[in-house]
Amino acid sequence: MTDQAEALRSELRARLPEQLPPRLGVAVSGGGDSVALMHLLHDIAQTEQVDLFIATIDHGLRPESKAEATAVAEQAALMGIPQETLLWQGWDGTGNLQDQARQARYRLLTDWAKLNRIPAIALGHTADDQAETILMRLGRAAGVSGLSGMPYARDHNGVTLLRPMLGITRQSLRNYLSRLGQGWIEDPSNHDQKFDRIKAREALAGLGALGISAQSLARVAENLAQAREALALYTQESARKCATVDGGDVCIHRNGFRLLPLEIQRRLVVGIIAWIAGQGYPPRGAAVDQAVTAVAEGQTLTLAGCLLISRRDKAWFCRELNAVATTTAAPQEVWDKRWVLSGPQTAGAEVRALGEAGLPQVPGWRALGKPRRALLSSPAIWSGENLLAAPLADYSNGWVAEFAPQRPEFYSSLLSH
Incomplete structure (x- = not known):
């Protein structure tokens, strides 16, 4: 294993629970982030006797989506990891597409996990995703909680969602895959200017001259997450003094x-x-x-x-x-x-x-x-x-x-x- 791979694996492992569950799910779309997550977790799972299970969401919104899910299944099979494709069929063409797709994605993933007795799912969000989230929330004048970004772990529908790569950049993951000789799929929607996240991504690229990068914004989110935890504890202590449950x-x-x-x-x-x-x-x-x-x-x-x-x-x-x-x-x-x-x-x-x-x-x-x-x-x-x-x-x-x-x-x- 190269020094780069070892560094990525160490960073990822540090953000996971000390004791991994014996059955761990991984959401893999076929994009560079989730494919890198699959490979890195495969190394960790072999060392720690953890069984991995791959889930791929086919939103059915592009003609290529079925073939992309099949490509993930083939990669998983080569690594000896069970894979299942989950099809979303719930969009009626109205409302916010990205929001509805996100909600459907989490619902499908957590339902799949519970059905297969998988207590936790690892997701491929990166430092870039965290930085883009913060920029979008700045536009909505968010407070401490909003600007603390996505958490490393949270419960959703009775399943723990893990985001162990929030401190790792998208580019470093692609460099890692390139050295492995492993390809990935580029989603054309990642360049579609009608989505706010893509606008935030392009805005972030222009902030480097100020020393603002994906990693620096991810660190800001971590700092604010600590402040959020302190405020939550103060809120709990205050509730015990002035609020009662009936x-x-x-x-x-x-x-x-x-x-x-x-x-x-x-x-x-x-x-x-x-x-x-x-x-x-x-x-x-x-x-x-x-x-x-x-x-x-x-x-x-x-x-x-x-x-x-x-x-x-x-x-x-x-x-x-x-x-x-x-x-x-x-x-x-x-x-x-x-x-x-x-x-x-x-x-x-x-x-x-x-x-x-x-x-x-x-x-x-x-x-x-x-x-x-x-x-x-x-x-x-x-x-x-x-x-x-x-x-x-x-x-x-x-x-x-x-x-x-x-x-x-x-x-x-x-x-x-």
């Missing part, structure tokens, strides 16, 4: 909230919304600022599937009824991606929101001291139009509401959202 709702003591720095107020609001409504794109800055003001001034509003209700010295964050009004599930199944209700076997029973029809059937709900609108969106057991139980409204009748197994505890979730 069922699936979060109650903020407004006086304590007002004393927090504005940045921590914003992070706490975003974290609460993510915990209640589920991880996804966080609300935009202006909407978050509006919610922060609403908490401080005792206002009521809806935001990203959540309802904020102010009552005297408290502000309640709960699920918005409209967001779950038509959501149903069978007992023992996950409802609204966070609740599992279990109880006596009852034919025809289903989980629905308590709602306006159910709350009057709950005796003594006022004694709970919770806002009425917070209870409306809580899960309940129904048989047709008959309410059987509403565990979170203290009307259990033998039924229990528990968080879904993968749902994190609120305070710990503030360190990962």
